[in-house]
Amino acid sequence: MISTDKQKQQNVPKKSGLSEKTKDRLSAYLYISPFFLIFSLVGLYPAVFSLYLSFHRWDGLTPMTSAGLNNFKIVLEDPLFWKALSNTLIIGIMGTAPQLVVGILLAFLLNLSVLKMKHFFRVTIFMPYITSLVAVALVFSVFFSNNETALANYILSLFGMEPINWKTSEWGTKVAISLMVFWRWVGYNTIIYLAGLQSIPKDLYEAATIDGASRPQQLRFITLPLLKPFITLTVFFSTVGALQLFAEPTVFLGNAAFSRDEAMTIVMYLYRDAFQLQSYGTASATAVILLIIIVTLAAINTFLSSGIGRQRRVRK
Amino acid sequence: MSAVGRKKITGGSVFVYGFLSLAAFFAIFPFYWMLVMATKPSAAYNSIPPALVPGGLLVENFQKVMDKIPFFQAMLNTLIICLAATLVVLFISSLAGYAFAKFSFPGKNVFFVAILLTMVIPPQLGLIPQYLLVAKADLLDTLSGAMILFFLNPLGIFLMRQYISQSVPDELMEAAKLDGCSNFKIYRSIILPIVLPAFATLGIIVFTAVWGEFLWQFTVLRNPDSYTIQVALATLTATSNIDFGMVMSGVFWSTVPLIIVFLLFNRLFISSITEGSVK
Numbered sequence: 001m002i003s004t005d006k007q008k009q010q011n012v013p014k015k016s017g018l019s020e021k022t023k024d025r026l027s028a029y030l031y032i033s034p035f036f037l038i039f040s041l042v043g044l045y046p047a048v049f050s051l052y053l054s055f056h057r058w059d060g061l062t063p064m065t066s067a068g069l070n071n072f073k074i075v076l077e078d079p080l081f082w083k084a085l086s087n088t089l090i091i092g093i094m095g096t097a098p099q100l101v102v103g104i105l106l107a108f109l110l111n112l113s114v115l116k117m118k119h120f121f122r123v124t125i126f127m128p129y130i131t132s133l134v135a136v137a138l139v140f141s142v143f144f145s146n147n148e149t150a151l152a153n154y155i156l157s158l159f160g161m162e163p164i165n166w167k168t169s170e171w172g173t174k175v176a177i178s179l180m181v182f183w184r185w186v187g188y189n190t191i192i193y194l195a196g197l198q199s200i201p202k203d204l205y206e207a208a209t210i211d212g213a214s215r216p217q218q219l220r221f222i223t224l225p226l227l228k229p230f231i232t233l234t235v236f237f238s239t240v241g242a243l244q245l246f247a248e249p250t251v252f253l254g255n256a257a258f259s260r261d262e263a264m265t266i267v268m269y270l271y272r273d274a275f276q277l278q279s280y281g282t283a284s285a286t287a288v289i290l291l292i293i294i295v296t297l298a299a300i301n302t303f304l305s306s307g308i309g310r311q312r313r314v315r316k
Numbered sequence: 317m318s319a320v321g322r323k324k325i326t327g328g329s330v331f332v333y334g335f336l337s338l339a340a341f342f343a344i345f346p347f348y349w350m351l352v353m354a355t356k357p358s359a360a361y362n363s364i365p366p367a368l369v370p371g372g373l374l375v376e377n378f379q380k381v382m383d384k385i386p387f388f389q390a391m392l393n394t395l396i397i398c399l400a401a402t403l404v405v406l407f408i409s410s411l412a413g414y415a416f417a418k419f420s421f422p423g424k425n426v427f428f429v430a431i432l433l434t435m436v437i438p439p440q441l442g443l444i445p446q447y448l449l450v451a452k453a454d455l456l457d458t459l460s461g462a463m464i465l466f467f468l469n470p471l472g473i474f475l476m477r478q479y480i481s482q483s484v485p486d487e488l489m490e491a492a493k494l495d496g497c498s499n500f501k502i503y504r505s506i507i508l509p510i511v512l513p514a515f516a517t518l519g520i521i522v523f524t525a526v527w528g529e530f531l532w533q534f535t536v537l538r539n540p541d542s543y544t545i546q547v548a549l550a551t552l553t554a555t556s557n558i559d560f561g562m563v564m565s566g567v568f569w570s571t572v573p574l575i576i577v578f579l580l581f582n583r584l585f586i587s588s589i590t591e592g593s594v595k
Contacts (some may be wrong), residue, residue, distance in 0.1 A: 020493075025495075027517070028419035031411040032427055038467050043434055046442025046449065055445065060448070070433035102595065106339055109332050123582045124340040129583070130578045132528035134546040135567045139346045141553060142353060142361065142560050149362045151349070187343060188589060195590035240500070244438060249532035254553035267531070269439050274444050287441045294438050 051268065060278055069121045071285035081286070083261050084269040085293075091174050091249075091265070092242030095181030100231070101187050106186070107193035108223075122194070124172060126187040137182050137251035141167075144176040144252075152176075172261035173263040180248050185241075196230030197223070228306060235305040239298050243290065246271070266290050318326050320455045332514070338357055350571065353564035356379075357365060361560045374459045377565035381552070384562065386540055390548035391570065394527060397459055397544060402464035409469060413476025414507050418489060428477075439465070443535065457539040466526045472518050475591065479514040520581075521590040545570045 018026070058068040059274055075081050101263035109115065128136070143150045146306035154164035166172040200223065208218050249263040258264075259273050270290065321377060349368075356371040363384065381387055415421075417454055457463030484507060492502050533544045539549070549570060552563045578585055 012329050024419050024499065025421040026400065028421040028424075030504075031415035031419075034411050035431065035468070035470075035473060036427075039434055041444060042449070042465050043437065043442065043468055046445035047437055049445035050442050102339075106336070109336055111541055114329075115332065115336075121336045121340055121505060122586065123579075125343050126582075126586055126589075128343050128576065130524065130574050130583040131347075131571055132530070132546055133572055134528070134530055134549050136346075138549060138553065138563055138567045141349055142532065143346070143349070145361075145560075147362065149364055151366050152556075154366050164425075168428075183342070183346070187390045191586055207554070208355075222410075240438070240464065244440060246440075247550075249529075250534075251550045251553065254558070255556060270440060270443070271531075284444055291441050295436065295539050 014223070043170055050284045050287050053280055054288045056281050058280045060280055069073060071281045074282050075285050075289065080264065081266075081269060084264045084266050087174065087261075087263060088243060088245060091177050091181070091245060091263070092239070094174065094183070096238040097104050099182060099186045100234070102186055103189035103234070104227070104231075106190040107197055110190070110194050111197040122191070126186045126191055128186075129188045131184065132249045133184070133247035134251050135247045136184050140176060140180045141252045142173070142185075142253065144179075160282035168255070168260070168262070170262050173253070174250070176184070177245075177248050177252060177263055180252070181245070185238070189238075192230055192234055193227065196227045200226045232302055232305045234296055235301045239301045240294055243294050245299065266293075284305050329543060340451045347571070347575070348561050349458070350564055350568045353560060354568040355565075358559045360452070363556045374565075377404065377561045377578050378569060380559060380562040381566040381569070385543070385548040385551060385566065387545075387566065387569070389541060390545045391573075392490075393459055393462075393542065394544040397463040397466075398523050398526045400459075401526045402466045402519050405469040405522045406519060407469065407473050408509065409472030409476045409518060410511055410515070411503065412473045413478075413480050413511075414503055416473065416477040417481035418486075431473055434468075435470045440531070442522065443531075446532075447535055454537050457542040461536045461543065462533050462544065463526070464543070465532055466522070466529070469522060472522065475518055478512065479511055484510050488532050516584055517588040520585055524585075 053064075053071070054071055055067060056064045057071070058064040062084045106125060110118060110125075115121075131139075142150075144150060144168050146165045147153065148163040150163075150166070154168060161195060164172045166176045203217055204222050204226075208222060211220065244267055245268040249265055250257045250268060253260060253263060258268065258276060264272075265288065267290070268288040270283050273279045289300060332488045352367055352370050352387065354377055356367050356377075357373055360371065362366040372512055378387075402595070412431075416424065450456055450461040453461070455464070489502055492506055497505070527545075528546065530546045532548065533547050537543055537547050540551075543551075549563075551568050552558075552566055
């Protein structure tokens with residue numbers, strides 16, 4: 001872009017027969033080729049092959065036979081698939097939606113100019129992000145064990161509540177897994193919102209104050225609209241991430257993970273079909289369905305979240 | 317007034333500090349509790365009131381972890397996979413970023429958009445063929461098989477292109493060209509030194525992502541000697557009678573190195589997140 005004209009002027013030293021421009025082009029293609037080579041091998045080829053597999057019946061050993069749309073039919077008629085889909089959506093919403101509110105509030109507080117110990121709060125709130133999903137799931141699996149004396153149940157008992165079977169009840173598992181997701185990611189999103197808040201020029205607020213805008217008005221008409229791209233971004237990543245939940249439920253439930261359905265997610269359903277039941281065709285069909293769901297939901301959520309500031313502005 | 321500079325304790329500041337302290341407590345507590353449990357017998361887990369002060373079984377519990385899983389081997393495996401993936405991604409991304417930032421060639425925008433589009437493909441889509449591919453290449457249970465997927469990092473190319481087009485002056489490249497430098501020599505002696513700070517950012521993003529990776533490793537690594545730490549830890553609860561002290565000890569000691577590195581370089585970690593996702 002910037003350098004084109006300049007490169008054109010430099011056809012002076014021609015050592016080998018090639019012109020400088022041709023050499024530059026060859027270099028450029030050479031430099032971007034490693035990505036495309038690796039992508040074709042471990043990205044494109046598997047994706048296309050998955051698509052192909054989804055229309056075939058195959059256990060990995062005997063010859064593949066064509067199955068038409070049968071795999072999709074099998075998956076879509078399987079109650080467990082719908083259970084997995086609803087589990088994934090419920091855990092996804094419970095785990096990520098509250099992050100939006102809490103994250104923005106935390107970022108707002110961390111951005112207050114009068115705040116002391118800013119750095120301390122930032123570092124501690126961000127810290128959960130450095131733990132691995134497996135570590136988080138293991139810590140939470142001890143915290144939320146079925147045992148009446150487990151720490152989570154002990155805390156409930158302080159409030160006079162009954163103990164919960166966190167690993168076998170319909171909602172206990174979902175709440176526990178949502179909390180893991182929330183705990184690990186809320187600091188991460190806070191930091192992104194904080195970066196967003198810091199990118200808003202201070203004089204906008206000064207001008208608004210002079211015009212007599214109150215704090216809540218400034219929040220509505222300046223902060224939220226300008227934070228919009230950052231919100232859209234986190235909503236996009238949260239949606240995509242939530243639909244790919246695998247490590248948390250698998251590790252949290254340990255032995256029972258694939259034999260129970262309270263916390264079976266779509267990726268777990270896919271994994272089970274592929275690597276426990278050797279039903280590569282239906283597993284691939286599930287993968288294709290997952291792709292469609294991810295693209296659709298990510299698009300819808302991104303569209304909705306990018307509307308946040310717009311509505312506000314229209315009302316003014 | 318005599319109270320100049322003294323803080324007024326208002327309802328607002330009580331809320332601000334109260335809320336932030338509560339958030340900090342929730343963020344930190346699991347780390348502390350990890351330590352407590354790692355030093356207690358499994359039975360302490362059933363005590364009322366719950367154990368909240370570290371006990372004396374630090375060494376014993378860790379001994380049990382080592383009886384159960386090859387802890388250091390798994391940490392070493394993970395480290396090798398992470399370092400290899402990080403180095404490969406840094407090399408590929410900076411080279412491609414250099415091409416996109418400083419060269420003009422037919423199809424440049426198409427290629428760049430194609431790279432960004434690859435980010436949309438969910439990693440699970442190709443899981444089965446990827447597994448078959450690795451199995452066919454006889455790479456199951458090997459570190460190469462476990463790392464190969466992570467060589468692909470479109471975000472890295474995006475970040476490097478941004479960084480190189482902003483911080484490498486064209487004049488510098490022209491001068492080098494007039495001196496007869498080849499394009500690759502320019503990459504080695506001019507681009508590389510300039511992008512080192514961006515390497516830190518991208519390196520952290522790649523390293524932490526690969527460190528925490530589970531699904532792929534869980535799929536291709538079945539032999540305990542090839543386990544990464546995540547897969548090894550996951551096996552700790554795959555028994556019916558779980559020793560919680562042992563499990564927490566494993567989790568704790570696998571997290572300690574990360575905590576230390578994070579506390580040393582937290583500014584870098586935090587800025588890598590904003591640079592990696594924003595822009």
